[in-house]
Amino acid sequence: MQFLIDNFAALTVTGLAIGAVYSLIALGYTFVYGVLRLINFAHSEVFMYGSFAAVWVVMVIGGHPGGSIGQVIFWVALMFVAAMAMSGLVAVLIERVAYRPLRKRNAPPLIALISAIGASFVLSETMGLREKIAGWFGLDDTLRPYVNNSRNNVPLPSIIKPQGVFSIQGYEVTNVDIFVIVGAIAMMIMLDQFVSRSRLGRGIRAVAMDPEAAALMGVNRDRVIRVTFLVGGVMAGAAAVFYLLKIGSTRYDVGFILGVKAFTAAVLGGIGNLRGALLGGIVLGLAENYGSALVGTEWKDVVAFVLLVVILLFRPTGLLGESLGKARA
Amino acid sequence: MPEPTMKQSEAETDSVIHTEVDITPLDLGGSTVPEGEKLLEVDDVTLRFGGVVALDGVSFDIRKGEILGLIGPNGAGKTTCFNVMTGVYQPTSGGIRFLGAALGRRKKFAITKLGIARTFQNIRLFANMTALENVMVGVDAHHSTGVISAMFRLPKHRHEENTGYRRAFDLLRFMGLEDKANELSRNLAYGDQRRLEIARALATNPSLLCLDEPAAGFNPAEKLRLMELIRSIRDQGYTVLLIEHDMRLVMGVTDRIVVLEFGRKIAEGAPAEIRDNPAVIAAYLGVDEEDAS
Amino acid sequence: MSTSTTPTRTSRPDFKGRVSGLPTSAKIVLWALFAVFLFALPLLNIPFITTADSDFGGVLFTVSTYVLVALGLNIVVGYAGLLDLGYVGFYAIGAYVVGVLSSQHASLPWLVAVPVAIGVAMISGVILGAPTLRVRGDYLAIVTLGFGEIVRLSLINSQWLNGAQGISNIPRPPGVTLFELPSLDWSSGAPVVDLDNTTTFIKFGIGDFIPYYWLALVVIGLVLLFDILVKNSRVGRAWEATREDEDAAELMGVPTFRFKLLAFSLGAAIGGLSGALFAGKAGFISPDNFILLLSILFLAAVVVGGAGNRWGVIVGAIVVGYFPERFREFAEFRVLVFGLALMLLAIFRPQGILPPRRARRVRRADEREEHIEEGLPDA
Incomplete structure (x- = not known):
């Protein structure tokens, strides 16, 4: 308890930063759930591919510590472009390969979930075996720095040195913390505006509310679904960059635990509800940081899972309720 | 031929x-009810979904051994009424009594076991x-x-x-x-x-058998046979509640009829009375009496 | 009775038709021969089937734990239609209960610890199921996934369970040394009885895993019998009705929640039993034995084989458990391959390799109907 009080500021800032990352990933779950009523189990891999794209692009352009402000901004911008493009692509690919054939046959949701689990494993193992796979094409030497240690942590070359900007309660809040929290929340506000204002956003909401009526009104359902996956993927790509800046490394199976937590965040806020994803992510980030301060860091992941079970028990529709369109049982 | x-x-x-x-x-x-006595009582049942009133103070009862028809235009609340009786929905106010006891918040399977x-x-x-x-x-x-x-x-x-x-x-x-x-x-x-x-x-x-549009999609000959079937089910000792669109079928087979419109009961009585009830004709057909004939 | 056994649905009697047309006594003999073959399998050392790189008895034991687990998971996924992604949690609980009771904190014999392990796994199934089985099916998948991880992380973090080091010196199942059984040697091209390479019947030692495989076979037989008896009763019908249409089942008087919980806890119990068996054979368990991947492989076994058909899931379990051992050189690709298999199956054959065989049920029902007709006083 004393530890929690002494480190309250540090725990809060870390919780907010990591919670913001959860929120961005949670958006992908919530978006797809809202439109298709199914859990995109493979979404965690979308995040993972984005994180690798971001690391690799920094390696390619030779990002290094001590770059000028302009350079750093350029590198980070490139990370965003690479990660968002990669994640968006993977997300659309998943939709095309793992979901669309099932949708055409009206397969039950459990079958879709199994397909998604399969896709998830194929994606993460492909990344985890990239050295072997590159070897098949004789590329393992050429790509050595990128495929080395396929099954271990891959660090992001350090390009920003976290610097304290101001301090609360003795904890130096760094520029990275601020960037992650503000950046992630800004992205979500943009997305919220996109969904409520743009024509595509209206299409998404229409399909979420009533797919058949939307189709009758001339909304192209397949296109809306593709866009949904794309947007969720792009957000996961952004999340990957924020995550790397905060945590500093990634690996082929990083998606699993983050995915389950992001899903928890989505359910916590009310799945299918965009603002719920934001709230859920932040609450989860804070809860697991405070919780682990109370019972020990090694129990951090357990805290998150227990929270998930407890929410489902007492408020299965989440804090803000389920509504991209409106909740249907 | x-x-x-x-x-x-x-x-x-x-x-x-x-x-x-x-x-x-x-x-x-289980407890039994003598022939002709009240088997099930719908007592001032109101059901709201958000702002929509699906059932509005509906009351009627079903007597042991009869075939009761529940009719009304589309969206009148007939199936909703079934759903309240079988525990799918809980009424916002009012209640259902079956075999003399309130259904309360019983689970669906428990209500089935009770006899609906x-x-x-x-x-x-x-x-x-x-x-x-x-x-x-x-x-x-x-x-x-x-x-x-x-x-x-x-x-x-x-x-x-x-x-x-x-x-x-x-x-x-x-x-x-x-x-x-x-x-x-x-x-x-x-x-x-x-x-x-x-x-x-x-x-x-079941002590009470509820049939939700059993003749939907049937041709006239099949409907006739169904009527016969429903009658023989009753003759074997069952009480039947029948939702049906086909007026001829309902008139021919039921002992009494309850008419719903917009969630409200607008008439109740023997088939002959219902047939001549102007409110029913207006509601059911949505036209004037003379056009109806 | 005997007149109806000739197949009427197919004009040409296929293998299945011919077998089912045999008199009961012949069927029993066939089954007995098959059982003997299964028991003798590790001694026969049949070329190609026998794994070269790893001890065949050990491989067969591994395959049989997969079969056992798949049978348990089939009750949950196949019969009741509940997607459980944390099944490894129950497997771990079973193994750890044995570890705790027989080595870490007490020294009960293995045989005494096993029933406790089954009971604890079952109770944890109830504890997990009671709150979560009310939520939607796809939520259940994620909650159970979380459960599997909670169990593993708790094992790592708990000093009482010796953390990441795990528990060692778990006692073996009790045995009786009766006689030695020789095995076959095919190295000369033809089978030769090899009297130097023998297995003691029935001694659960270190190095020779064949007796563990025999034990596992017996347990599989018992679980199969249990499965058949329970499935073919009111309980099995209630599961099936719930899976088909939960609301309708509830309105037909099926207490669906209770039956889902029953399926969940029975599945958990069988998972715990498998874990206990594993602990008894390995002698040493650690959290690394119970990674999430196992849950997915177990699920793959059920889905690949054909959820809902016990023979199908056995085939699936053999595929999932055996192939990576036989083709060791590709072992690191197995997750990739199973991921791919899950996807392809979901897309092209969602019912699995051997879907539930309705025909068999129909035939059985035909016999029953005749029985009823004969029994009717007015017929």
Whole structure:
């Protein structure tokens, strides 16, 4: 308890930063759930591919510590472009390969979930075996720095040195913390505006509310679904960059635990509800940081899972309720 | 021979209904109500979904041994009324009394066990189970075999399986489905599926059988046979609540009729009274009386 | 009775038809021969089937734990239609209960610890199921996934359970040394009885895993019998009805929640039993034995084989458990391959290799119907 009080500021800032990352990933779950009523189990891999794209692009352009402000901004911008493009692509690919054939046959949701689990494993193992796979094409030497240690942590070359900007309660809040929290929340506000204002956003909401009526009104359902996956993927790509800046490394199976937590965040806020994803992510980030301060860091992941079970028990529709369109049982 | 081709295809799928098979309700030692007394009372039931009032102070009762028709235009709240009676929805206010006791917040399966069974407007059979198995699920409502009895094939299991299968098979014969007992229910013809739903509901040994548009999609000849069937079900000792669109069918088979419109009861009485009730005609047909005739 | 056994649905009697047309006594003999073959399999050392790189007895034991687990998971996924992604949690609980009771904190014999392990796994199934089985099916998948991880992380973090080091010196199942059984040697091209390479009947030692495989076979037989008896009763019908249409089942008087919980806890119990068996054979368990991947492989076994058909899931379990051992050189690709298999199956054959055989049930029901007709007084 004393530890929690002494480190309250540090725990809060870390919780907010990591919670913001959860929120961005949670958006992908919530978006797809809202439109298709199914859990995109493979979404965690979308995040993972984005994180690798971001690391690799920094390696390619030779990002290094001590770059000028302009350079750093350029590198980070490139990370965003690479990660968002990669994640968006993977997300659309998943939709095309793992979901669309099932949708055409009206397969039950459990079958879709199994397909998604399969896709998830194929994606993460492909990344985890990239050295072997590159070897098949004789590329393992050429790509050595990128495929080395396929099954271990891959660090992001350090390009920003976290610097304290101001301090609360003795904890130096760094520029990275601020960037992650503000950046992630800004992205979500943009997305919220996109969904409520743009024509595509209206299409998404229409399909979420009533797919058949939307189709009758001339909304192209397949296109809306593709866009949904794309947007969720792009957000996961952004999340990957924020995550790397905060945590500093990634690996082929990083998606699993983050995915389950992001899903928890989505359910916590009310799945299918965009603002719920934001709230859920932040609450989860804070809860697991405070919780682990109370019972020990090694129990951090357990805290998150227990929270998930407890929410489902007492408020299965989440804090803000389920509504991209409106909740249907 | 009129309409030869039609009849021929029908004759292939249709089978003889054995209404003489004894399917009278089993005496399971529950409370009973004498003939003609109130079996179920709907007491001032109101049901709201958000701002929408689906049922608005509806009251009526069903007497033991009668066939009560529940009619009304689309969206009048007939199926909603069923759903309240069978525990799918909890009324916002008011309540239902069955066999003299309030249903309260009983679970759906408990209400079925108490003696209210229903069919569905859109057929909801267990598609990948055989016809006989579908009926057995209904019969099982009053069984108590658990893992232990099944595992050791205890006498309770054997007794329940034997009497249960016999009862289920009787019900299939009653409905004329005995030849199709081992077909998967999804492979049955439409009319057979409808009758199978009734058999499955009867298998739960209900004091009150609720039929939700059992004649939907039937041609006139089939409807006639269905009327006959419903009557013989009543004659075997069941009380029937019937939702139906077809006025002729309802008028021909029911003892009394309750009319709903926009969630409100607008009339109640014998078929002849309802037929001449101007409010009903206006509501039901949405036109003037003279146009109706 | 005997007149109806000739197949009427197919004109040409296929293998299945011919077998089912045999008299009961012949069927029993066939089954007995098959059982003997299964028991003798590790001694026969049949070329190609026998794994070259790893001890065949050990491989067969691994395959049989997969079969056992798949049978348990089939009750949950196949019969009741509940997607459980944390099944490894129950497997771990079973193994750890044995570890705790027989080595870490007490020294009960293995045989005494096993029933406790089954019981604890079952109770944890109830504890997990009671709150979560009310939520929607796809939520259940994620909650169970979380459960599997909670169990593993708790094992790592708990000093009482010796953390990441795990528990060692778990006692073996009790045995009786009766006689030695020789095995076959095919190295000369033809089978030769090899009297130097023998297995003691029935001694659960270190190095020779064949007796553990025999034990596992017996347990599989018992679980199969249990499965058949329970499935073919009111309980099995209630599961099936719930899976087909939960609301309709509830309205037909099936207490669906209770039956889902029953399926969940029975599945958990069988998972715990498998874990206990594993602990008895390995002698040493650690959290690394219970990674999430196992849950997915177990699920793959059920889905690949054909959820809902016990023979199908056995085939699936053999595929999932055996192939990576036989083709060791590709072992690191197995997750990739199973991921791919899950996807392809979901897309092209969602019912699995051997879907539930309705025909068999129909035939059985035909016999029953005849029985009823004969019994009717007025027929």
